[in-house]
Amino acid sequence: MADQAQRDGAHLRNLWYFALAGARLRRGRMAARVLLGEPVLLARDARGQPFALRNICPHRGIPLTHGRFDGQEVECGYHGWRFNGEGRCTAIPSLTDDQPLDVSKIKVRRYPCREVQGNIWVFFGDEGGDPGDPPIVPDIGDAAPRLVETQLFDCEIDHAVVGLMDPAHGPFVHAAWWWRTRRSMHEKAKAFAPAPLGFRMVRHKPSSNSAGYKILGGEITTEISFRLPGVRIEHIRAGRHVLCNLTAVTPTGEGKTEVNHAIYWTQPWLTPFTPVFRRFAKTFLGQDRAMVTKQQEGLRYNPNLMLINDADTQAKWYYRLKKEWQRCQSEGGDFVNPVKETVLRWRS
Ligand code: FES
Ligand SMILES: [Fe+2]
Structure with missing residues (x-):
């Protein structure tokens, strides 16, 4: 009858997790979150699409949310490196014209991120894994929660x-x-x-x-x-x-x-x-x-x-x-x- 509760507190991977109520993230804004013990930057671009990146600058580790977001790219507050919604570096201001560093090779981890029925979900999993769909509430169409x-x-x-x-x-x-x-x-x-x-x-x-x-x-x-x-x-x-x-x-x-x-x-x-x-x-x-x-x-x-x-x-x-x-x-x-x-x- 009785069973030992086998709690281990382990965080399951390769699943969607509820990250934020969509109404709490306005266009052109970003938010710093810790989810499953990982620092996550959530942002909503100028077109209204949300995205999620690891909230750590690959240069010196400062959370990117301490920088700026122009609705398209995130700029690190420390040395101004810029990253797009895919997590790809687009600019390193300190480079001179003859320094041939391919900045696009520098990446911040990007998490699959979807807004469904007014809520933003983030997929924590192996890179390249198939995230499928986040959970869907039947019979309410696209409506956001009341x-x-x-x-x-x-x-x-x-x-x-x-x-x-x-x-x-x-x-x-x-x-x-x-x-x-x-x-x-x-x-x-x-x-x-x-x-x-x-x-x-x-x-x-x-x-x-x-x-x-x-x-x-x-x-x-x-x-x-x-x-x-x-x-x-x-x-x-x-x-x-x-x-x-x-x-x-x-x-x-x-x-x-x-x-x-x-x-x-x-x-x-x-x-x-x-x-x-x-x-x-x-x-x-x-x-x-x-x-x-x-x-x-x-x-x-x-x-x-x-x-x-x-x-x-x-x-x-x-x-x-x-x-x-x-x-x-x-x-x-x-x-x-x-x-x-x-x-x-x-x-x-
Ligand atoms: S720490 Fe982010 S640009 Fe240097
Ligand atoms: Fe309860």
């Missing part, structure tokens, strides 16, 4: 992910009259199936104790999917409309993990309630964050941890998926999804 709530969690990625998929903490951590209370706890049975790089909770009617769904109106069904490295998409169908929550977990550096929660909806009448949704998202994520911070007090002593059936089965799958991805990366061969179709039962 809001994105971002919080920095004081933990390694695994605890943030496991907390995200944990069905048993709701009545304790998120207790609220309009959502869950201890008295509303009852037994649940949910069907699960494998999904690309993860699994999904098969479409169903939401729990009768989720009063919060009722304001959406219409016939309501939800499907929740999870995929590596830590992306959860909750897809709520309400009549002919959809409301979707995208939660993406990205390790930054030194035991910190950023959690981005983006909300999309197609119901025009919900738009005046954006501040209310923002407030809820902040409160919800803040409750998870506060719990993870308290958890760190205990984890400092490196205790053994448990994963029990069925409430922690999704967490077990997460560790198995992670292991299989690592195996696949080191040995090659196809990724074999370890999740099998099943029904999980718990009380919450």
Whole structure:
């Protein structure tokens, strides 16, 4: 029944990670980030296209974000070397006319970078690897999120992910009259199936104790999917409309993990309630964050941890998926999804 949680905090490679809400990067601007322990420069050029470079000048190592960006090229603040969005050097001001250095041979690492449905994703992988597509939220077209709530969690990625998929903490951590209370706890049975790089909770009617769904109106069904490295998409169908929550977990550096929660909806009448949704998202994520911070007090002593059936089965799958991805990366061969179709039962 009980399982040792095999947390290793390892950062999976060759996957897309949520880097920044697109609305937070204006044209002609750049931003310095640390993602997966690597310094990353994110910029949006004058045409609106985002790109990502290693934020280290190959000359003397200064972060390039300390320099300038003209909407096309980044100029290092130290000696003015210039780099284009491909990471290729285009100019070294100190060179005299008769010094034949081919500057285009000097490169800064460029990361594949895509803006999808209003969010900027960066691919961390082997150079030349095929990045494929970042995760896509179904049925909302190209629309940008109505809001994105971002919080920095004081933990390694695994605890943030496991907390995200944990069905048993709701009545304790998120207790609220309009959502869950201890008295509303009852037994649940949910069907699960494998999904690309993860699994999904098969479409169903939401729990009768989720009063919060009722304001959406219409016939309501939800499907929740999870995929590596830590992306959860909750897809709520309400009549002919959809409301979707995208939660993406990205390790930054030194035991910190950023959690981005983006909300999309197609119901025009919900738009005046954006501040209310923002407030809820902040409160919800803040409750998870506060719990993870308290958890760190205990984890400092490196205790053994448990994963029990069925409430922690999704967490077990997460560790198995992670292991299989690592195996696949080191040995090659196809990724074999370890999740099998099943029904999980718990009380919450
Ligand atoms: S350190 Fe960047 S140009 Fe010299
Ligand atoms: Fe939570």
